[in-house]
Amino acid sequence: MVKSKLLASTIIVAAAAAVAAAPASAAKLKLGGYYEAWVGMGADGNKDHVNEFDVKHDSEINFDWKQKLKNGLTVGGRMEMEAGTGGAATGANTFDETSMYVKGSFGKIQLGNNDPAAAYVGSVKGVGPVGIVKSDAGDWVGMSGAETIDNDNDVGMGDNQNITYFTPKMGNISAIVSYMPDASGGTDSDYDDSETSGDRDGISAMVKYAGKAGGAKYSFAMGYSQVDTGSVTEDGWNMGVTMSSGAYTFAAFSAEEDTGSGAKNTDAGASVKYQMNKSTAVSLQYGVAVNEATNGNDDETTIVTAGYSKKLGGGVSLEGSIFNADIDNDSDSSQNISEMGIVGGFKVKF
Numbered sequence: 135m136v137k138s139k140l141l142a143s144t145i146i147v148a149a150a151a152a153v154a155a156a157p158a159s160a161a162k163l164k165l166g167g168y169y170e171a172w173v174g175m176g177a178d179g180n181k182d183h184v185n186e187f188d189v190k191h192d193s194e195i196n197f198d199w200k201q202k203l204k205n206g207l208t209v210g211g212r213m214e215m216e217a218g219t220g221g222a223a224t225g226a227n228t229f230d231e232t233s234m235y236v237k238g239s240f241g242k243i244q245l246g247n248n249d250p251a252a253a254y255v256g257s258v259k260g261v262g263p264v265g266i267v268k269s270d271a272g273d274w275v276g277m278s279g280a281e282t283i284d285n286d287n288d289v290g291m292g293d294n295q296n297i298t299y300f301t302p303k304m305g306n307i308s309a310i311v312s313y314m315p316d317a318s319g320g321t322d323s324d325y326d327d328s329e330t331s332g333d334r335d336g337i338s339a340m341v342k343y344a345g346k347a348g349g350a351k352y353s354f355a356m357g358y359s360q361v362d363t364g365s366v367t368e369d370g371w372n373m374g375v376t377m378s379s380g381a382y383t384f385a386a387f388s389a390e391e392d393t394g395s396g397a398k399n400t401d402a403g404a405s406v407k408y409q410m411n412k413s414t415a416v417s418l419q420y421g422v423a424v425n426e427a428t429n430g431n432d433d434e435t436t437i438v439t440a441g442y443s444k445k446l447g448g449g450v451s452l453e454g455s456i457f458n459a460d461i462d463n464d465s466d467s468s469q470n471i472s473e474m475g476i477v478g479g480f481k482v483k484f
Contacts, residue, residue, distance in 0.1 A: 161201035161209070167217070167484060169193040172263050174274050174477030179459070180469050181276025190273060193217045194230075208237040211246070231293050242300040247318070250338035251298060251310035252287040252357025256374035258405035258419055259385045262441020262455035263477045266403050266421030269437050271459045274477060279469035280461055281423035281435040283401050285387040287372035289359045291336045294318050306345045312338045314361070336361035350379040366394030383407040396428035413445040431464035454478035 170192045177186065195217045200210035211234030233246025257267050264270050266283050291314050298312035314336035316329040337360050344353035353376045360369040370391030377384045386404040393399075403421035410416065418440050425433040439457035446452055460472045 161199045163197065163199045165195065165484075166198060167193065167195040169482045169484075170263065170479065172477050172479035174263075174475060174479075176271075176274030176475030176477075177276070177471075177473035179276030179471045179473045180278045180461070183276055188274065206238060210235055210237070239302065241302045244298040244300070245295075247293045247295050248298065249286065249293065250288050250291050250296060250314065250336065250359055251312040251340045252338045252359045252370075252372055253285075254310055254340050255285065255287075255342070255355035255357045255372050255387065256353065256376055256385065257285050257387055258403050258421070259376065259383045259407045260405045260417035260419045260439070260441050261407065261415050261443035262417065262439065262453050263479065263481075264439050264441070264455035264457045264475070266405075266419045266437045266439060269421070269439075269459075270477075271437050271439070271457055271475065274475040275459050275471075275473045277435075277459055277461060277471070279433065279463055279466060280459070281399070281425050281433055283403060283421040283423040283435065283437060285372055285374065285389050285401060285403070287357050287359050287370045287389050287391065288338070289336070289361045289368040289370050289391055290333055290363070291317075291338070291359065291361055294333070294336070296336070306343050308342050308344070310340045312336075314338075331364060333361050333363055350377060352377045363394070368392060368394045370399075381409040383409075398426040400424045400426065415443050417441045427465065433463040433465055434461070436460040436462075449483040451481045451483075452478075453481055 172190050173188070175187050195215045197213040197215070198210070200208060202208045213232045214230045216228050216230050231246075231248050233244050233248040235242050235244040258265065264274070268282060268284055271277065272280055294314050294316075295318040296312045296314040298310060301309045314333070316334045317332040318329065338357065340355060340357040342353055342355035346352075354373070356371065356373045358369070358371050360367060368391065370389065372387065372389035374387040375385065384404075384406050387402065389401045391399045401421070401423045403419065405417055405419040407415060407417040420438050422434065422436045427433070437457060437459050439455050442454045444452045455477050456474070458472065458474050461470055463469045
């Protein structure tokens with residue numbers, strides 16, 4: 135634990151020194167990120183919590199670098215360090231997505247650990263500490279056996295190393311395609327070793343149409359992903375739509391993944407956000423995830439959450455959420471719950 139903290143501190147100090155003393159020929163490095171601190175209460179649900187009241191925090195440090203070359207191309211990248219108390223298994227601070235890109239009139243090529251193309255279709259727009267997508271509701275309410283509401287459509291590829299191409303915008307249309315050779319960092323050591331088993335040949339694509347009509351803005355996107363697991367082929371599709379007019383923003387998504395063995399995961403969600411003034415916003419989100427098993431037993435999780443955000447200045451926001459989590463599992467009815475929680479606190483962006 136001490137060693138990991140010392141390593142993280144060394145990285146931060148080294149980065150700060152690099153920013154201060156970088157030679158004129160070096161790429162420009164910028165630090166950013168966020169820190170969140172929350173207090174809240176949630177019901178036991180189907181777990182036996184020692185205390186329904188809790189204090190939690192989360193944080194991330196981003197290392198962004200960029201350099202424009204003499205030939206007109208721009209080279210840049212980002213490293214994201216999860217800087218809270220670390221991973222549950224190791225207790226260490228870990229780096230999440232890490233990638234670089236080359237950008238020019240041809241578009242952008244990105245290399246590294248990052249989302250596949252279909253993950254860029256868009257998601258819901260909400261405020262508050264508890265949303266519906268990869269929700270933190272389970273951090274506060276006991277939710278054993280819950281399904282994860284998700285619109286990434288990565289069919290297990292996650293942030294594995296890939297090559298992704300972003301086309302230049304063609305009128306109202308833009309597109310992204312990506313290819314993952316193997317599940318880097320899986321069964322065979324770390325990211326610098328070629329895998330001998332696991333996922334391989336993952337492909338993903340996304341196309342988006344965005345425009346304006348009167349005083350409103352809108353976008354519609356669709357994505358498709360496929361990966362070979364070595365025994366079956368998993369695939370999935372997803373879509374996202376966003377419309378904004380005045381102080382209101384509406385967003386919705388739908389996704390379906392086929393495991394290749396007969397089971398399916400379907401997800402859907404919608405949100406409406408109202409910007410009360412320059413500093414204050416409220417939102418309402420609804421999401422549902424269903425696992426359709428081969429034996430006919432469907433496991434379903436539904437989350438409804440209302441959020442509030444007030445900007446206090448200097449990147450600091452006061453935020454809160456009231457939510458309800460519902461589990462309806464055919465496979466194990468003892469996991470079924472319908473419980474509420476309330477969370478509030480601060481988020482700092484830097």
